[in-house]
Amino acid sequence: MSDTTKKAFTGADAASWAMKQINPDVVAAYPMTPQTAIVQNFARYVADGLVDTEYVTAESEHSVMSATIGAVAAGGRAMTATSSAGLALMAEMVGVASGLRLPMVMAVANRALSAPINIHGDHSDVYLVKDLGWIQVFSEDPQEVYENMIMAVRISEHPDIQLPVEVNQDGFITSHAVERVDVLEDATVQEFVGQKKLDKYLLDLEHPVTIGPLELQDYYFETQKQRNDAMFKAMEVIPQIEAEFSKITGKIYGWLEEYRMDDAEVAIVVMSSTAGTAKGVVDAMREQGKKVGLIKPRYIRPFPADALVASLKKVKRAAVMDRAISFGAEGGALFNELSSAMYQRDGQTHMQSILFGLGGRDITPADIEGIFQGLLDGDEQLIKYVGVRE
Amino acid sequence: MSPLKTAREIPIGGMIVEPGNSLNYHTGSWASKQPRLDIAKCTGCAFCMNYCPDDCIKSGQVDGQFRATGIKYEYCKGCGVCVAVCKFDALKME
Ligand code: SF4
Ligand code: SF4
Numbered sequence: 001m002s003d004t005t006k007k008a009f010t011g012a013d014a015a016s017w018a019m020k021q022i023n024p025d026v027v028a029a030y031p032m033t034p035q036t037a038i039v040q041n042f043a044r045y046v047a048d049g050l051v052d053t054e055y056v057t058a059e060s061e062h063s064v065m066s067a068t069i070g071a072v073a074a075g076g077r078a079m080t081a082t083s084s085a086g087l088a089l090m091a092e093m094v095g096v097a098s099g100l101r102l103p104m105v106m107a108v109a110n111r112a113l114s115a116p117i118n119i120h121g122d123h124s125d126v127y128l129v130k131d132l133g134w135i136q137v138f139s140e141d142p143q144e145v146y147e148n149m150i151m152a153v154r155i156s157e158h159p160d161i162q163l164p165v166e167v168n169q170d171g172f173i174t175s176h177a178v179e180r181v182d183v184l185e186d187a188t189v190q191e192f193v194g195q196k197k198l199d200k201y202l203l204d205l206e207h208p209v210t211i212g213p214l215e216l217q218d219y220y221f222e223t224q225k226q227r228n229d230a231m232f233k234a235m236e237v238i239p240q241i242e243a244e245f246s247k248i249t250g251k252i253y254g255w256l257e258e259y260r261m262d263d264a265e266v267a268i269v270v271m272s273s274t275a276g277t278a279k280g281v282v283d284a285m286r287e288q289g290k291k292v293g294l295i296k297p298r299y300i301r302p303f304p305a306d307a308l309v310a311s312l313k314k315v316k317r318a319a320v321m322d323r324a325i326s327f328g329a330e331g332g333a334l335f336n337e338l339s340s341a342m343y344q345r346d347g348q349t350h351m352q353s354i355l356f357g358l359g360g361r362d363i364t365p366a367d368i369e370g371i372f373q374g375l376l377d378g379d380e381q382l383i384k385y386v387g388v389r390e
Numbered sequence: 391m392s393p394l395k396t397a398r399e400i401p402i403g404g405m406i407v408e409p410g411n412s413l414n415y416h417t418g419s420w421a422s423k424q425p426r427l428d429i430a431k432c433t434g435c436a437f438c439m440n441y442c443p444d445d446c447i448k449s450g451q452v453d454g455q456f457r458a459t460g461i462k463y464e465y466c467k468g469c470g471v472c473v474a475v476c477k478f479d480a481l482k483m484e
Contacts, residue, residue, distance in 0.1 A: 101403035162402060200405060210406035222397040223404045229397070 001250040004182035011174035012037035014142035014181050015081065015107040015167070018149035020045045021189035022105075025076035028056035028067035032086035033119045034171040035109040039081050061086040065093035072102040073211045075201035077153070079104060083171055084111035087125045091132070097164045098133030098227060100212055103156035103198070104164045106134075107149060110272070110323075111171035112359040120360020121171035123271075124324040127333050133227050135165040135234055136301040138271040140257075142181045145169045147249060148298075150184075153193045154241045160233045162198070170273040172360065188248060231302045238299070255304035257296040260286060261314055264293030266375035269312070269338065270321040271297050274356075274363050281368040292372045300334065305341035312342060312349045317375045319384075321354040331355075331383045352379065356386040363387060417444060421468025423483045425461055431480035432457045438472035438481060447472060 009017065015038045019027065027046075029039035046055040054071075058064045064080055071078035082090060087108060097104060110126055112118040130136055135155060139145040145167065152165040169175055200209050215223055242253040257275070260282050261267060268278055275296035285292045295311050295318075297304070312318050320339075322332020329336060331353030339351050354371055357363045367386050374384070401407050418424070434456040439447045444467060448460040458480065473481045 099403060100405075200401070200407065207407070208409045209401075210409075211403070213404060213406055215404045218394060219400065219404065222395070222400055223402075225397040226400075226402055230402075 002184055002188045002248045004184055007181045007183050008178050009142045009146070009181040009183075010037065010176050010178050011139070011142040011145045011169040012109065012176065013041060014146040015149055015169070016041035016045070017181075017183060018146050018189070019079055019107075020051055021184070021186050022077075022079070022150065022153055022193050023051045023190070024053055024079045026054045026056060026068065026071035026078040028058050028064045028071070028078065028080050030058050030061050030064045030082070030086060032061065032083045034111060034121075034175045035081045035083040035086065035107065037175060038107050038109070061090035062093055065090040065097060068104055068106075069093060069097050069100065069102055072097075072104050073100065073202050075196075075198065075203045077157075077196045079106065081107040081109070083109045084113055084119075084125045088113060088128060091129055094129050094134065095132040096212075099223070101162040101227065101230070102164060103162050103196075105149060105152040105156055106164065106166050107145070108166050108168050109171040109175040110168050118359040119171070121173050121273075122323045122358045122360065123168075124358075126166065126168050127324045127326070129166070130301055130333070133163060133231070134301065135161075135163055135231070135238075135299070137165065137167055137299050138297070139167065139169045139174065140272055140275050140296065141174060142169075142177075142179045145174065146181055146183060147245065147251070147253075150189055150192060151241055151245050151253070155234065155238055157196055157198070158237050158241070159198070161230050161237055163227070163230050163234065168272065173273045184248065192245065192248060235302050235304070253298065255297065255299055255307040256311060257298065258311055259294035259296065261293035261295065261311060263291055264315050265291040265317075266372060267293045267295055267312065267315040267318045268321060268368065268371060269295045269297065269308075269318055269334070271300070271334070272323075274321065274323070274368075277363060277365060278368050281365045281372065284365070285369065285372055290372070290376060292376070297334070300337075303337055303341070305337075305345075308338060309341050309345045309347055312338065313345075313347050315349055317350045317352070317378070319352045319354045319371050319375055321356055321371075323357040325355055325358065352381065353383045354386050355383065358388075361387050416464045417467045418462075418464040421466060423470070424463055424466050424468045425470070425473050425481045426484045427458055427461060428480050428482070429457055429459065431478050433478050433480075434458070435477065437475040437477070441471050441475045443469065443471065
């Protein structure tokens with residue numbers, strides 16, 4: 001295990017500190033609450049000469065992603081960050097980045113989409129882009145943000161993957177709350193991320209290439225199949241990179257984190273900061289002898305169906321919590337994918353969809369206890385709103 | 391057209407790694423009509439050559455004079471721009 005230093009960091013600080021240690025060639029940015037703190041910190045590192053990065057202040061997120069794409073296509077290592085409306089505005093170029101197979105890392109402080117306008121945390125922004133070919137990893141707390149950011153560079157640039165990675169954290173709840181973060185030495189991070197090595201890029205004058213040409217009925221489909229194949233290749237490669245990083249941090253990562261699942265009868269599945277709240281509830285209910293457990297998915301793209309279903313099959317009933325509504329769908333997006341994966345694997349776990357926390361609405365330990373109690377009592381309601389005044 | 395390759399065979403992300411391979415792409419197959427040149431009427435003004443978006447008008451010397459000499463039909467997509475700009479009725483869509 002490598003030496004660490006303790007820092008009092010918000011999730012935004014953790015993301016920008018990782019970016020400083022990675023020291024990318026280019027960062028393009030536009031301020032968007034609550035992500036702004038990330039690129040504001042990073043701008044200070046640039047001004048103070050602590051990084052060698054070319055910092056591009058663009059006039060919109062569409063241009064931010066375009067500039068990042070340009071930098072990576074040229075052969076550089078580039079990063080950015082955004083939230084909510086910014087992610088929605090850049091959505092066209094988000095799909096271009098993965099379609100052109102350009103590795104990059106984007107920190108996203110998840111925030112509700114308009115309208116009505118709202119600056120607080122939910123997952124409607126990331127759900128909007130989850131099918132655009134980016135690897136999507138979620139962080140419970142600033143420590144996990146920091147570690148996911150560093151691993152994301154290697155995952156993204158792996159020659160068998162070459163896909164961009166979005167590192168999600170809950171807006172404000174994680175991005176602006178201070179916690180202790182153990183940070184690695186700069187040299188340790190530098191050694192882990194290494195030099196970017198792609199065999200084809202625009203500024204390789206000896207081997208000229210064209211990036212981004214037209215493909216019609218003859219080749220477009222093949223190129224999309226390749227992009228999907230790369231996602232499934234990531235299923236093999238991500239555990240290898242995590243295992244390598246584990247040697248440095250001494251921690252275990254994985255597709256999901258199980259909390260007190262061994263003899264659990266019911267479980268909640270929830271991502272990001274709410275998993276932290278739920279762990280406290282699990283402990284309190286276990287004290288009362290109630291066999292409850294938690295599954296925290298870390299990735300939703302690629303979708304670790306085998307790992308999630310294997311974990312879910314340990315319990316009789318589960319509630320899958322989505323912090324966004326897929327309007328008109330029968331339950332939340334994560335619930336639906338998990339239900340489908342469960343059915344395909346002949347699982348019998350009874351599943352319930354919980355919609356919660358929109359626009360930063362508090363999700364309290366009492367709310368989560370209520371969900372667990374409902375599962376224990378055999379609540380048959382398929383879709384349940386938690387925390388809304390109905 | 392060369393035979394179509396599989397997802398395993400092509401470079402990722404639609405990248406082109408052989409410069410100039412648009413020569414293999416015969417846009418002439420898009421055309422429903424293509425221009426016919428009447429060299430006798432051509433004055434060699436070169437309007438068609440400069441306006442053709444696909445550089446499809448061949449030129450050369452005819453009896454010691456500079457003239458349009460033909461159309462590269464395998465690339466001419468039949469847009470009709472050359473016909474529209476020719477002031478001497480030397481090009482017609484057919
Ligand atoms: S029809 Fe269009 S493409 Fe064809 S020769 Fe004329 S200008 Fe060029
Ligand atoms: S525009 Fe007409 S006259 Fe002029 S070069 Fe072309 S064919 Fe000849």
